[in-house]
Amino acid sequence: MEGKYEYFPEEELSPIDKHTHVIFKFTDGSQLHYNDVRKFGRMVLVGKNQGFLYKGIQQLGPEPTREDFDLTKFITNLQKSTSLIKPLLLNQKVVVGLGNIYTDEALWTAKIHPQQPASTLTHRQITKLHQSIIEILAKAVNAGGTTVRSYKNALGEAGAFQMGLNVYGKMNEPCPRCETPIVKIKVGQRGTHFCPYCQKLRRKVS
DSSP states (O other): OOOEEEEEOGGGOOOOOTTEEEEEEOTTSOEEEEEOSSOOOOOOOOOTTOGGGSHHHHTOOOOSSTTTOOHHHHHHHHHTOOSBHHHHHHOTTTSTTOOHHHHHHHHHHHTOOTTSBGGGOOHHHHHHHHHHHHHHHHHHHHTTOOOSSSOBOTTSOBOOGGGGOSSTTOTTSBOTTTOOBOEEEEETTEEEEEOTTTSOOOSSOO
16 A cells, blocks of 8 residues: 655645645644555544444454464454455455555465465465464564555655565566566456466365
8 A cells, every 4th residue: 555644843844745635733733644646545533532433443354463363263264265365365354454565475475376265275375374474564564664656654764675575566577486487467456476386376275
């Protein structure tokens, strides 16, 4: 996602960017701007202490951390699904925070084809995927996020995790594992990068 917040002290206020959709003004004169070039984000105004009662929040899945992301429930969700694995991982009801970039990276790390039906994955594959998701998101957070196009944090700083990407945005470049050229296809209307050798599509997984 490309939406971002930008914080401006009163003495550093700048002209409003054309992609700024919401401005929060504070009593000290500073402002927090919400900027969203691609308009994927949305906001809802709720009462004080009512945020977690909002339906959209209640429907969100767990955070991809060791503390919150339960493996047993993840296995159950995948095995009962009729979806392909990539679109399922992008569903925020399953696990939050997995955008296009991190989904491609996690599937590559776990050696799973993005078009693999989720219900055909073995316990071993799901366990590896679960571990990959947690590790990749932790590394991305520690690196300040991933700046591929315009992402910056609230202080205007770009992320650095893009320097460690293995497949996303690497079409025709050699796979870091096997040197097979990375392929880009559409899965669920999303551009998807993967290695056709490391991530073979198997309709029936033994």
